[in-house]
Amino acid sequence: MQTQPTASHFINGAYVEDKSGEDIRVVYPATGEVIATLHAATPAIIEQALASARAAQKEWAKWTGTERGRVLRRASEIMRERNHDLSVLETYDTGKPYQETSVVDATSGADALEYFGGLAAAITGEHIQLGDDFVYTRREPLGLCVGIGAWNYPTQIACWKAAPALACGNAMVFKPSETTPLCALKVAEIMIEAGAPAGVYNVIQGYGAVGASLITDPRVDKVSLTGSVPTGRKVYAAAAEGIRHVTMELGGKSPLVIFDDANLENAVSGAILGNFYSSGQVCSNGTRVFVQSGIKEAFLTRLTERLKGVKMGDPQDPKVNFGPMVSERQRDIVEGFIAKGKQEGARLVTGGNRVDLPGFYLEPTVFADVTDDMTIATDEIFGPVMSVLSFETEEEVLSRANATDFGLAAGVFTADLTRAHRMAAGFEAGTCYINTYNDAPVEAPFGGSKQSGVGRENSKAAIEHYSQIKGVYVRMGDLEAPF
Ligand code: NDP
16 A cells, blocks of 8 residues: 555654554455554654644744644645545544545645645734723634544544644644544654644554543643543543643433424435435434434335435445444444343344455444434444334423433424524524534534533634633733732
């Protein structure tokens, strides 16, 4: 594979190796073959990364926003020029089909670099007049940010964190998931090519313990995690010890509500996009599909027909539209949920089996007659398993949709405009969809409420989470004191 990174870590502008670190075997999910062996960061590597980021940040923050933005926009252009190679690598890293990676991963990473590159020059403070006196605010970087990523969108996650962090004048040490360690290294290479000073964006590999030791280092000012709720709880608690800023992009079990007046074809498309894209390994997926009882059977019939269009096989083949699970472990976890669904009495409509292919494939799976208390309706599965539940009234479905500790996303399909907006207002979720599902443009905020997260990525809102304001009071006249 020509596009492979040449060493495990990227620190201070160059690839670095330390073979004494624990082995990280990168497995191509479509074949089960080991395609690379990397090494987890040793304490010496962690030290190099933190020291280089700390030193680089001080200089980077002195650049003007226009200058920083120019680097990010150049990085975005390089990513677009290399979209093919980056997409091939993303497919090797994750197993997601090239048909997806070529239009979603490097391209959405490039969008983030372009958007925050454009915004960098417009990050300003404000002026507050107080009679003759005044206050001005300075919007300052936080300093050294640590990013920790999940395995489902390795290029996108690396860029969604790097772009706003760097635009605001921070430096970053990023640790990808050990399941998909390759793509973030290419992002680091591109940053340097685009003109970023060495040390501003570093990537080091490792299992959870490496992430844990980064979070508690006294030089670290902010931690941004994309991962599960249990990991989020640990990372948030560790960051709290040093009163560090956090962004938590965590898991979900989002509701997708389909009323009987909805356009059936669009609703089926929404349910497919919200359950089977990336083989279901998407945090915001609408995995609890509530269908109004009048159209439930029509919905299931049309969905089953549409699923005949699934094409599995070599994910590098652009005609393939459905890939394997990211790892054997993830396939086993998802199979465990499918067994639980059957055992607890849900009706298996389609799928549920492994596929006769090398690699970790599972069929797209639909359960109907799911009830709110079944495990497949309460737990995040992170695989291609849709649970269909039925409902009668708007009031009932809203209360059932919100009866969860998660609050990442929610969607509604209906032809009734006022009902759609009532539902969006009533959903306890950070990201809502009306007659669509799972769009994530960089211009719009993305993130969760309740236990699905803290903070927002993308949009102008992300600037709030990678900068802080300082108020400066200026007195123009004499100053009185009581004595
Ligand atoms: P995990 O929570 O298992 O891991 C996330 C990252 O945290 C990994 O890099 C992991 O390293 C690291 N980590 C694990 N333990 C610790 C620790 N104690 N301290 C510091 N870092 C640690 O998530 P997955 O990788 O399995 O990804 C799936 C999860 O991510 C799902 O819950 C999904 O919903 C969520 N997600 C959320 C998104 C959002 O934007 N809201 C988007 C994408 C996914 P290692 O892998 O080496 O253990």
